[in-house]
Amino acid sequence: MSGAEQRPEQTDRPEPIDRPADDAAVPSGLMDLLGVAAVLLKADGRVDMWSPQAEQLFGYARGEAVGQYAAPLLLHPEQQDAAITLFADVMLTGRSWAGAFPVRLKDGSTRMVEFRNMRLTDSDGDHYALGLATDRNTLRQVERNLALSTRLVSQAPIGLAVLDTNLRYLAVNPALAAMHGVPEPDHLGQNMREILPGAPFLNAEAVMREVLASGVPVVDLQVVGRTSADLDNDHAWAVSVYRLEDAHGHVLGIANVVVDVTDRYRAAKKADEAQRRLRLMANGSARIGTTLEVERTAQELADVLVPDLADLAAVDLLDSVLQTGRTDLGEGPPLFRAMAVKTAYPTEAARAIVPPGRLTTYHADHPASHVIRTRRPMLISHLDGKDLGRIAADSDAARVLARAGVHSDLAVPLIARGQVIGVMGLARARNPLPFDDDDLTLACELASSAALSIDNAVLHLHIRSAAETLQRSLLPQLPPRHPGLEVAARYRPAQAFSEVGGDWYDVIPLDGDRTALTVGDVMGSGIPAATAMGRLRTATSTLADLDLDPARILTHLDKITHGLDPYIATCLYAVYDPHAARLHVASAGHLPPVLVRAGEPPALLDLPTGTPLGVGGVPFETTTLPLEPGDRLVLYTDGLVETRNDPIDERLGDLLRLLTPSDDSTEETCDRLLRQLRHPAGHDDVALLIARAQPLRTARGTERRRQGRV
Template sequence: MSPAQQPPQRPGGPKDADSGPSGLMDLLGVAAVLLEADGRIDMWSPQAEQLFGYTGSEALGQYAALLLLQPEHRDAAIMLFAEVMETGRGWAGAFPVRHKDGSTRMVEFRNMRLTDNTGDHYALGLATDRTTLRQVERGVALSTRLVTQAPIGLAILDTDLRYVVVNPALASMHGVAEAEHVGRRFGEILPGAAFQDAETAMRRVLETGVPVVDRQVVGRTRADPEGDHAWAVSLYRLEDQHANVLGVANVVVDVTDRYQAARRADRAQQRLRLVANGSARIGTTLEVERTAQELADVVVPGLADMVAVDLLDSVLQTGRTDIGEGPALFRALAVKTAYPTNAAQAIVPPGRLTTYHADHPAAYCVRTRKPHLITHLDSGEHTRIATDPEAASLLARAGVHTDIAVPLIAREQVIGVMGLARARNPVPFDEDDLALACELASTAALSIDNAVLHHHIRSAAETLQRSLLPQLSPRHPGLEVAARYRPAQAFSEVGGDWYDVIPLEGDRTALTVGDVMGSGIPAATAMGRLRTATSTLADLDLGPARILTHLDKITSGLDPYIATCVYAIYDPHHARLQVASAGHLPPVLIRAGRAPELLDLPTGTPLGVGGVPFETTTFDLRPGDQLVLYTDGLVETRSDPIDQRLDDLLRLLTGPDHSTEETCDRLLQQLRHPAGHDDVALLIARAQPQPDARGTQP
């Protein structure tokens, strides 16, 4: 509407929005007509001209009944007019009226008698098009029913965001009566951070006129102060026909069921991801502590704010779940928290032994084989999940409010317990969380039990392996000798590597290194038999090739095992070294003042293959020279070419002269990976000057 079309303002009158004209009268187009006592038209409004079609000059002074009514309706109208003028009682109703264009229209009338200051009577008629009136009535009725009976929440707020109208549905959602809404601000009815964004959105809608549709708001109202509800909120700016801003309409639909279903679906997806993550990440090695830590890494922070994984110490020590009399003794394996917290000090650190009181969830799990869920910990109840009062105080101050303990069960035996807690996460554990924790614990328990079993088998094999290796004297005629044996790391089984130094007649010494292919106790046993056979054959004063031939026949009887071996005999009186190889990596010869070199030997076939002769090669080994024998665990890796690794070995043997002991340690430190998957046997012999008959060095 242009400024010229705006209704005039009375000078000095109020200028706020409430004082402006209502658009409803304009929408109805109410016409005013004043009749004299004899029925002639005395006054004619512009709205009358629009409603009936006659201008003022055409209507003024005319009898209304003759101008506006069809002949068949005039008598009835005259009688009603007379009654109004005689009694002073108003009349309301609809009459067919003849429009100037000849058409007939139903018009709604309100007629009343007016009296001037001289006592003369007039009739005032207010009229509007009945079709328009019925449309407005239907709209009002529909709006009234919609507001009062609709299950969705409806409200109108003014420009100060004060409630003007609230329907019963919204009042019920808020837990505040309809009458208590009116005149109060939005923030008074719905305080708190959860609704601040909605209030900001309302102000933006008032300012811009851009509506907001289906904006989700999650919070708590007086109707249910203990539970979260979700609403889909739509906001629209209200204006009258003159574009004056009246306020904002608020349409609210309770979508709590949909919100909770979405949350449940999201939690289900999270649980599936956790289970999949656990299957992929738990049990990647056969190390007990690492497997427990993998379990802790999966559940924090996805399921809990903090976790502790404990194993029965009897399982670690003996492989059995014999807890004996009294409280069970646990060894802490893994601890993790989602964020730095003093509560970590209340958890038994990894490696520490501890017992729990009879009411502790861990003790309950061992006793009953069942999980234990505490949905809510009240003040003073933290002693239930703590080892002592100080730990209980730390857990309480950290805000721990819910707890789960789950037994680790393998081979139908409880081998340990996983404990979970939440503090910063305000949602208490529920049955779904318990089921997820049990599933992850079941996966981890099997992996931990396998790791424990592997640990015991490996310990037995390593003990057997070490018991079968010789106790070397560092000094032999004309030789300084050092040797090392390193088993495979914890996630691999012990193999069949060995070394030996055997004294022979004439001050000679046999040096041998071998590797039985395979692992575990059977490989260690086969290694022991070969070492015993080698020592026995050495006493027969046979050459290296003959020794390997006999060992080949013996190994053939150890089916399915085969082995590689290097056998050497050193004669200090002739400074001579005889060497034969059965499929083994070449030894390194270090001559004084020269670069280390790999001995060029006929490789031969591994022991146990059979049918292939072995050859003996002779070299000089003078005082100061060194011979390095080793198994493939020293140089082979899963990623590097063997030629490169042999070059690394030669490089490390180049340089300043060191004792054989120092050289062994340096090679193991530089070449062997901390997580080496194979055993290593290493033997280094340095030729020494022979004393003369008087016992002095030449």
């Protein structure tokens, strides 16, 4: 084909597209959007071919245009010469031309049209001019939109990506590439999980596949993780995903919009952490120091610390504080008593912690020894092998801690009223975060508050111990037998976190083989109550020697109690005469004694109750009743039968029921009543006195017969 321009041979043919035949009529691309018209002109300028798009653009049907000279058909007269000149240059030189002309449409209106003109040569060597035309306004709008889209994508601070149906990246913008720490070209063709392999992104992948399947967009999915851009710190993103479809509804892939919300995430996390710490402090204030028991208060501290702050916690107190109430470090290593241990889960690390109740010393480099000496906390954020040996009691304990995964340690001194009283130790194993300065601050605040509660409990322990010692020293040491009586007595102080009260009992020998039996209860607690009790018991013993009627004894005691203001007391005073087998008894506001006769059910004595000692103004009355050999008299204070939850009538009924077996000794009966009626954590003292009448024996061991028996 001489003189003809050769067209390059096309070797790659497109794959056939399996689409319905009528899809071709549906606009699906940029050319359709622009409505590009094609016009083929002969060398003399006449129209040879006229496309359907040309009909739409210029208004002339094909039959009206073909064969006509293009310039007169489409251009205004003033534009025709310029157009003919340009046409001639294209046909002569073969150079393409592009530009715009105002075109006269069939309806007489004018439209600015963008042209692209080029020369074509057929197989015979004849030249033609191909003109491509589109509406200039439409073209400019598309160009503006495209430029805007390109700028928007490239300059947007948010991440944008398009992925295909296999979640391979087709396009990413610079912002997303920076978030991922992977250059834009390295994204293309890669699967989403190849760019973001971390476990936190598994859910994001699942969400993308769900959007592909359902077509339902997902907006503001929060994803937290680490990318190649920053492998050391977590970042947070708000991810929105929606499905992309073509004009026919075929799924092309998904669009991914990613906004970095790390600052907001960290601020929220910091606020949550502050709220957690406030809750922990409030929890500590509510739960620590509910009693005045040292061990329980220490355990309450450990319970608050675990698991919210630590995986393991131990509380140790200086033994000198427990023994004397004072810190005495001496010259050697300090001696600690382990008070409480708590773990968040079963762990062998507990074996490396000294169990509660045991005395121990720590080596000089141990955190406990360090904080006792310096009065300052010690934080080891990351434990290595050397540090594990430092915080452990010995090498075996260090190996146990290593196997348990302990990686961070914190020791804080317990300081109350200016003196160090102990130390609390914290450790983390399963919690992957090391202790930080915020944790240290919180631990110190909790330690400061708890130390005061523990010190109060220690102070109460010493006061209670002194009061109990005083109380017991003031109670009599009873011989088991008195003339005509078998006697047993018990005193039980209140539970450890309650103060000792003023309960007492006494058995006083009198002339003529008689015996005075008395129990009483000074209202109040502590050393003052014990002291008042001692004074009343001494006064009772002194008055008993005057051989007065029980009512007269109580009258004198009432006057004495006035001098013990503000104390008042209840008291029951009885005198047993074995010769007459008579009991004379008077009560000053005290609970009624129980009389147990052989063959009869136990019964509460119906006595004039009287008023407590110290009230004054009400006379007391003496009641006389028989007390035969074998009969038992049970005197007690209210701590035996009164509780905070049970009606007193029910408790007195329980007392009578437990006294029904009458063949036990008085000692066995005392033990049974205390075991069955008194709770180990009873909040009140108990004084119990049981007397069993027996036949009176002479010096030769023979039974003396009673005279004048009623």
